[in-house]
Amino acid sequence: MDIRYDFKAIEAKWQKYWEENNFYQVKEDSQKPKYYNLEMFPYPSGNLHMGHVRNYAIGDVVARFKTMKGYNVLHPMGWDAFGLPAENAAIKHGHHPAKWTYDNIANMKRQLKSLGISYDWTREIATCKPDYYKFTQWMFLKLYEHGLAYKKYSAVNWCPSCQTVLANEQVVEGKCERCEATVEKKQLEQWFFKITAYAQRLLDDLELLSGWPEKVKTMQRNWIGRxxxxxxxxxxxxxxxxxxxxxxxxxxxxxxxxxxxxxxxxxxxxxxxxxxxxxxxxxxxxxxxxxxxxxxxxxxxxxxxxxxxxxxxxxxxxxxxxxxxxxxxxxxxxxxxxxxxxxxxxxxxxxxxxxxxxxxxxxxxxxxxxxxxxxxxxxxxxxxxxxxxxxxxxxxxxxxxxxxxxxxxxxxxxxxxxYRLRDWLISRQRYWGAPIPIIYCENCDIVPVPEKDLPVLLPENVEFKPNGESPLKYVEEFYKTTCPNCGREARRETDTMDTFVCSSWYFNRYCSPHETEVPFDKKAVDYWMPVDQYIGGVEHAILHLMYARFFTKFLYDIGMLSCVEPFTNLLTQGMVLKDGSKMSKSKGNVVSPEEIINKYGADTARLFILFASPPEKDLEWSDQGVEGCYRFLNRVWRTVTSYADKIASVDLPDKSEVFDREAKKLHYKTHATIKKVTEDIEERFNFNTAVSAIMELSNTLNDYAHGETQNLKVIKEAINAMLLLLSPFCPHICEELWHLIGNQNSIHLERWPEYDPEALIQEEIEIVIQINGKVRDKINVAPDIGEEELKQKVTEHPRIKELTKDKKIVKIIVVPQKLVNIVVK
RNA sequence: GCGGAUGUGGCGGAAUUGGCAGACGCACCAGACUUAGGAUCUGGCGGUUUAUCCGUGGGGGUUCGAGUCCCUUCAUCCGCACCA
The missing domain is CATH 3.90.740.10 (Valyl/Leucyl/Isoleucyl-tRNA synthetase, editing domain)
Known part of the structure; x- marks a missing residue:
C-alpha cells in the first residue's frame, strides 16, 4: 500500500464520522466508574489561540485515555459568553453583542471541531442564553434568600477615559487594562455576595485538595489572609x-x-x-x-x-x-x-x-x-x-x-x-450580562423577582451609548414593571451580574444541561460531581477557583449538591510563548492555530504542543519543532501503511512464542513502552515523555523493519501498541491507520493496552562497573545472578583487573540489577 | 520586603526511589539516493590534551557514589505587597 499522509482528508473524514455517530455522547451509567474531565470554558473572543489549543489538547488526552481505561467520561464544552468585549464591539462597530457573541461561538466551535477534541456537544452551554442565565438569576435569589446577597454603598474603580466602572481584575497596577488611564475611586451603590461568611471554610477545606498545586492553594490562603x-x-x-x-x-x-x-x-x-x-x-x-x-x-x-x-x-x-x-x-x-x-x-x-x-x-x-x-x-x-x-x-x-x-x-x-478576603462585588453597570433579578418598589423597598418569573430577559432592542453607559437604564419596557408584592408600579434593577457569577456554577449545569425547572438535576450531579480533573490557566488561581468553591459550598448547604469541593484535581497549564514572551498582537508574535492546522493538520499541532514541554510549564513555540512532529507522523504513516496488507490477517504472538534476538528486542520494547506511556499519563501527566517513548518504539520498529528477519506477529503487536498509545494524542491518523491495518471498529472504542510482565523479563541485563564511582566498563549478566557471583565476575573482568592491579580493593558495593562500584586505594 | 518556582548541550527538554548525565525532538555536520532537494534513508553530534580528565548557575558539605540530600550564595520568572 502506498498512499501519502493526506491529513486534511483524514481529519475531515473522521471528524464527520465521529459527529454523525454521536461518538462522544455520554449518559450516566452505574455499571462503570465515572470520570468528569473538564477544561475551563473559553470566552468567545473570536478565535482560538494557542493557549486554548494547549488547554484542550491536554484535556483530550486525559479524556480519551480514561475512556480507553474503561471509565464513563464526561467531557463537555461551553461558552463563558457574557462580558465586556462584546459590548465594546457594539459601541465601537455597531454589532449587537448577541450577534457578535453567537458569531464568535460558531467560529470557535468550528475551530474546536477541527482539532478533533472528544466533546459531548449535546451538552454544550452558553451562559448568555436565557435558559442558562435564568438559573444564574436563580442562584442570586437563593443567595439573597439566605442573606448572602446584599446591597451597600462602596467605592468602585472608575476609568475616566472609558467612562465606565471596571472590575477589580480589570485594573492592572492601578491602570485601566484597556486604555491604561489611571483608575479612580467612585462611590456607588452595589450588590455584593457575602463570600466572607465562608472565609474559614474556604481556608480549611484547602486541606481536602491534595490534588491541587501547592502554589494555587498558597495564593488562596494569602488571598483569604486570616x-x-x-x-x-x-x-x-x-x-x-x-x-x-x-x-x-x-x-x-x-x-x-x-x-x-x-x-x-x-x-x-x-x-x-x-x-x-x-x-x-x-x-x-x-x-x-x-x-x-x-x-x-x-x-x-x-x-x-x-x-x-x-x-x-x-x-x-x-x-x-x-x-x-x-x-x-x-x-x-x-x-x-x-x-x-x-x-x-x-x-x-x-x-x-x-x-x-x-x-x-x-x-x-x-x-x-x-x-x-x-x-x-x-x-x-x-x-x-x-x-x-x-x-x-x-x-x-x-x-x-x-x-x-x-x-x-x-x-x-x-x-x-x-480576614483580608472581602465580599464579592457582583453588580456591573453593563448591558451584556445576566440582569440582577431585583425590583425596587416605593412601597415594599427591595423585592426579589419571584422564581416563577425567571428569567428576567435582557431586552435585545437597545441603543449603545458611546460613553459606555449601560443602555438598560434607558429601556423603559425593561425597567418599568410592577411590584410582585403590592402590584404597584415599580422599577427593575438595571445592573447586571459579574460574569464570574455565571462561571461559578457552570460545571454543574453540564450534568443535565437541558433541565428547564431546576439549574441541574440532583441525580445527575450526584453521579458526575465533583469534577475529577479540572484543567486551565493559572490566571484563575484565585478569582474563578475561589468563587466556584464558594458557590459549591453554598449549594451544598442548601442541599443541591453532595460535594463540598467542586474540583478534586487541578492542573494549571503553563503559557504558550514565542521568542520568550507571551503571544500578543502588540508584540507581533502570534501563531494562529488555524494556520498550523491547515499546514500540518490537527494531529501534528496537538502532538507538538504535548511533546514540547510538560503541561504545567511554559511552552516555547517552535515552527521547526512542529516540523519535527509532522515528520514523525509521516514516518508512522509510512511504516504502518507499508505493513498494512502484510499484517492484516496475521495473529498477535501468543504467550509461548519464542523469538530470535531481534524480534525479542522489539517485543520487549513494545511492552516497555506500554508500561512507560501508561504510567506517564496516569501518574504524572508527563505527556512529553509519553510521546518520546512512543517515538522510541517507532524507531525500534523501523530498525527492526530494516533488519534481515521479519516476524510479522511481533511487528503487528508493535504497530497495534503504537497506534493505541498514540491515539489519545493524535486521534485522526491513528483512527485511519487502525482501519487500514484491517480493523472494523474505531480505535477509540478499544481498550487501553496492557503490558505483559513476562515480555519485560530479559535473558541478560547490563551491569555498570564503576571504580571509585567512575564508570569503567559494562558487562552483561543473567538478571538473577547472585551477589557473590557478580562480584567475582566483575573483579575477574580483564579491564577491571588491569585497572585495579596495583590497588587495594577496600570495598565492593553492589546495586542489584544496576551496578557494581569497586572502591580502591 | 514576604511567599513560591526555576536554573542541565547551540535550542526545547529527559534522568520517576541517591546509582551510566544529556532519553526524545530540533538545529548542525558528513554520507547515500537523486536532474534536483527545504523529501527520504544511514551515521555523527557536551567540552577536551580522546584507554584521560572536566562538566547539571557559583561556593562548601554528607556519601562508595550527588542534577537529585544538607548549608550557603547568585540569577531569572511568578504571586502578594504598608494586611495593623
Missing amino acids: SEGCQFSMQVEETGDEIPVFTTRPDTVFGVTYMVLAPEHPLVEKISQGKPQEKEVKAFVERMKYLNEITRTSNETEKEGVFTGAYAINPMNGEKVPIWIANYVLMEYGTGAIMAVPAHDQRDFEFARKYNLPIKVVIKGEDSPATAEEMTAAYTGDGVMINSGSFDGLTVEEGKKAVIAYMEEKGIGKGTVN
Whole structure:
C-alpha cells in the first residue's frame, strides 16, 4: 500500500464520522466508574489561540485515555459568553453583542471541531442564553434568600477615559487594562455576595485538595489572609466615642504611644472639629481621596499623616495618646484604625521617627535594644514583656493569650479573627450580562423577582451609548414593571451580574444541561460531581477557583449538591510563548492555530504542543519543532501503511512464542513502552515523555523493519501498541491507520493496552562497573545472578583487573540489577 | 520586603526511589539516493590534551557514589505587597 499522509482528508473524514455517530455522547451509567474531565470554558473572543489549543489538547488526552481505561467520561464544552468585549464591539462597530457573541461561538466551535477534541456537544452551554442565565438569576435569589446577597454603598474603580466602572481584575497596577488611564475611586451603590461568611471554610477545606498545586492553594490562603488577634476600643477623650482597633500583637498594647485612623474613617471629621488642626486634616483627607489606591498604599510611598488634635485613652493602662490620621492605614482592612506601637512595628516606627512621636519598648529579646534611643528599626522578634505592669516577664506568645484573657474578663475587648478576603462585588453597570433579578418598589423597598418569573430577559432592542453607559437604564419596557408584592408600579434593577457569577456554577449545569425547572438535576450531579480533573490557566488561581468553591459550598448547604469541593484535581497549564514572551498582537508574535492546522493538520499541532514541554510549564513555540512532529507522523504513516496488507490477517504472538534476538528486542520494547506511556499519563501527566517513548518504539520498529528477519506477529503487536498509545494524542491518523491495518471498529472504542510482565523479563541485563564511582566498563549478566557471583565476575573482568592491579580493593558495593562500584586505594 | 518556582548541550527538554548525565525532538555536520532537494534513508553530534580528565548557575558539605540530600550564595520568572 502506498498512499501519502493526506491529513486534511483524514481529519475531515473522521471528524464527520465521529459527529454523525454521536461518538462522544455520554449518559450516566452505574455499571462503570465515572470520570468528569473538564477544561475551563473559553470566552468567545473570536478565535482560538494557542493557549486554548494547549488547554484542550491536554484535556483530550486525559479524556480519551480514561475512556480507553474503561471509565464513563464526561467531557463537555461551553461558552463563558457574557462580558465586556462584546459590548465594546457594539459601541465601537455597531454589532449587537448577541450577534457578535453567537458569531464568535460558531467560529470557535468550528475551530474546536477541527482539532478533533472528544466533546459531548449535546451538552454544550452558553451562559448568555436565557435558559442558562435564568438559573444564574436563580442562584442570586437563593443567595439573597439566605442573606448572602446584599446591597451597600462602596467605592468602585472608575476609568475616566472609558467612562465606565471596571472590575477589580480589570485594573492592572492601578491602570485601566484597556486604555491604561489611571483608575479612580467612585462611590456607588452595589450588590455584593457575602463570600466572607465562608472565609474559614474556604481556608480549611484547602486541606481536602491534595490534588491541587501547592502554589494555587498558597495564593488562596494569602488571598483569604486570616490573622488572629484581638479587637478592643480606644475611647476618644473629649467626645467619648469608642474607636475599635484590631491588632495581632495584644502583647505590645502597653507600648502604644499614639493611634492612627484611616483618612476615610467616619470619626475623623467629628474629632478634629474645632481643633486648630481642622483645616490641615481636611486638606489631607481631600488629597488622599484623589490618590489612587496603588500609589497610596505602595510600600515605596513614604508614610505621611497629620495630627487630628484629639486624644484617646488606652484602656489597658489609662494612658492618653494622640490620634493621627495617615496614609498607611486602610479603611478596608480591620477596623480602619490602629493602635500604634512604634517600638515593635516597623511602619509605626518609621512614622514615629518622622513626626517625633514617643517610642516605648515593651518587648525585650535576647539581643534587642532596651531603650528607644538605641533602636534603628522596630523589634518584631521573640522576647518577654517589659514595662507592661503585671504582664512583665511573659513571652510574646503567653502575653498575647494573657492580654486577650484579661481584656475579655474586664470587658475591654475580645479575641477575634480577621480576614483580608472581602465580599464579592457582583453588580456591573453593563448591558451584556445576566440582569440582577431585583425590583425596587416605593412601597415594599427591595423585592426579589419571584422564581416563577425567571428569567428576567435582557431586552435585545437597545441603543449603545458611546460613553459606555449601560443602555438598560434607558429601556423603559425593561425597567418599568410592577411590584410582585403590592402590584404597584415599580422599577427593575438595571445592573447586571459579574460574569464570574455565571462561571461559578457552570460545571454543574453540564450534568443535565437541558433541565428547564431546576439549574441541574440532583441525580445527575450526584453521579458526575465533583469534577475529577479540572484543567486551565493559572490566571484563575484565585478569582474563578475561589468563587466556584464558594458557590459549591453554598449549594451544598442548601442541599443541591453532595460535594463540598467542586474540583478534586487541578492542573494549571503553563503559557504558550514565542521568542520568550507571551503571544500578543502588540508584540507581533502570534501563531494562529488555524494556520498550523491547515499546514500540518490537527494531529501534528496537538502532538507538538504535548511533546514540547510538560503541561504545567511554559511552552516555547517552535515552527521547526512542529516540523519535527509532522515528520514523525509521516514516518508512522509510512511504516504502518507499508505493513498494512502484510499484517492484516496475521495473529498477535501468543504467550509461548519464542523469538530470535531481534524480534525479542522489539517485543520487549513494545511492552516497555506500554508500561512507560501508561504510567506517564496516569501518574504524572508527563505527556512529553509519553510521546518520546512512543517515538522510541517507532524507531525500534523501523530498525527492526530494516533488519534481515521479519516476524510479522511481533511487528503487528508493535504497530497495534503504537497506534493505541498514540491515539489519545493524535486521534485522526491513528483512527485511519487502525482501519487500514484491517480493523472494523474505531480505535477509540478499544481498550487501553496492557503490558505483559513476562515480555519485560530479559535473558541478560547490563551491569555498570564503576571504580571509585567512575564508570569503567559494562558487562552483561543473567538478571538473577547472585551477589557473590557478580562480584567475582566483575573483579575477574580483564579491564577491571588491569585497572585495579596495583590497588587495594577496600570495598565492593553492589546495586542489584544496576551496578557494581569497586572502591580502591 | 514576604511567599513560591526555576536554573542541565547551540535550542526545547529527559534522568520517576541517591546509582551510566544529556532519553526524545530540533538545529548542525558528513554520507547515500537523486536532474534536483527545504523529501527520504544511514551515521555523527557536551567540552577536551580522546584507554584521560572536566562538566547539571557559583561556593562548601554528607556519601562508595550527588542534577537529585544538607548549608550557603547568585540569577531569572511568578504571586502578594504598608494586611495593623
